[in-house]
Amino acid sequence: MSFSQSFQEILPNVLGRLPSLIAAVVTFISTLLLSGLAARWVKKTLKLKRDNPDLIVLLCQFARWAILLLGTLLSLEQINFDITSFLAGLGIAGFTIGFALQDIARNFVSGILLLIRQPFAIGDAVQVAGTYSGEVLDVNIRDLVLKTWDGERVIIPNLAVFSNPIINYSEQPKRRRTIHIGIGYGQDIQAAMRVFLKTLQETAGVLAEPAPAIFAEELGDSAVTLVARFWVNQKTHGPLDVHSDAVLAINAAAEAANIDLPYPTQTVRLEQL
Structure with a gap:
């Protein structure tokens, strides 16, 4: 069979499919344009509502590829491609791959949810x-x-x-700090509490509102345990720095007021058998 004869046999088939091919090409080109417009629209809309570049990029890419996938399927349908069989095979392959990569997929989905919830x-x-x-x-x-x-x-x-x-720890500007203080049993506990409360109120970085407070917590083996609580604005002061200053100030106030801050003690009794 000569080339001219083969061409003459193929030509009617090509001409018969030409409208479908043109429609498929037009559909695909339109999809390309539409996906770009959709991605730009998503980017513009989200920039007005969210300050999260990673999430914006992710959703833009998702919109682009979703429209491209839909357009590709429509283009294939124009040339009588068996989309049903293709999707069935793709589903089986996707299930196999998804089962093998389920941890990666779960991390991916979790990442999207974290970017949305922030x-x-x-x-x-x-x-x-x-x-x-x-x-x-x-x-x-x-x-x-x-x-x-x-x-x-x-x-x-x-x-x-x-x-x-x-x-x-950074979401709320105010952070509460706690200091435990042991007071000897022979001391005036209420007077010591007033001294320590005044000391906290005068410590730089301790907020006036919520106000600092001191409570008697428990009767220990060698001391009465007091609990001092105060708040710090972490936007202006370091909580650990203020905590350190408060501990040093309480110790200095105890020495100045002759308040006993006893060490833990243990009595050992030796008896001769």
């Missing part, structure tokens, strides 16, 4: 799962990066972050 931001001091504490260095769709108080860099999978309690 329980913390870059620079916040947090505790995750009761184990890891530190400053948030990075939050993405795969993991959380912390810098611990010892300067170590810890990478925590998002699934562990999302499924465990999170304490955000």
Whole structure:
């Protein structure tokens, strides 16, 4: 069979399919344009409502690829491609791959939920799962990066972050601190409490509201235990710095007022048998 004969046999088939091919190409090009417009619209809309670059990029890409996938399927349908069989095969393959990569997928979904909920931001001091504490260095769709108080860099999978309690120490401006003080049994406890309360009120960084307070907590073996509680605005003062200043001030006030702060004591009695 000559080339001209083959061409003559193929040409009618090509011409018959030409409208479908043109429709498929037009559909796909329109999808490309529409996906770009959708991504820009999502980006513009979210920028007005959220200050989260990672989430904005993620949703823009999701909108773009969702429209591209839909447009590709519509284009294939224009040329009589068996989409049903293709999707069935894709579903089986997707199930197999998804089962193998389920941990990665769960971390991915957890990352999306964390980006949407935003329980913390870059620079916040947090505790995750009761184990890891530190400053948030990075939050993405795969993991959380912390810098611990010892300067170590810890990478925590998002699934562990999302499924465990999170304490955000930076979200509220006011932090409460507690100091335990032991007073000797021979002392005037109420007078000592007034001295220590006045000392706290005069310590720099201790907030006037909520007001500091001192309570008698328990009768110990060698002392009456007092509990001093006060609040610090961590936006203006370091809670640990104010805590240290308060301890030193209480110790100095006790020495000035001759208030006994006894060491724990234990009586040992020796008897000769």
